[in-house]
Amino acid sequence: MLHHVKDLSPEQRRAVENLLGRALEEDESVSIKSIRPSAIIPPRLSPQERKEAIERLRQYFAQVDAQRKPISDAEEEAIINEALRSVRPNYRPIH
Helix, strand or coil: CEEEHHHCCHHHHHHHHHHHCCCCCCCCEEECCCCCHHHCCCCCCCHHHHHHHHHHHHHHHHHHHHHCCCCCHHHHHHHHHHHHHHHCCCCCCCC
16 A cells, blocks of 8 residues: 555554654655565574574673663764664654
8 A cells, every 4th residue: 555645644644653763754655565474484493493592692782782881862862863864864763
């Protein structure tokens, strides 16, 4: 389904902006598609392998966190916004 942003209700627009993580422009269109579970590629890991992989990731990120310097909330948000803009040039935070 293709929807023109200008035709969305305020509630629909807020919902789409929340999902996309950015504000929408009036001249944009939004395409919405649902996917049945059968269309999703099944995981190649067993449930136990998934648990082990998640635990290894938690350990890795705990090591990374232990080595990072503390920063303010504003600096953290600026870093995240910069990363988002690097992959989504038109990204603008919603406040």
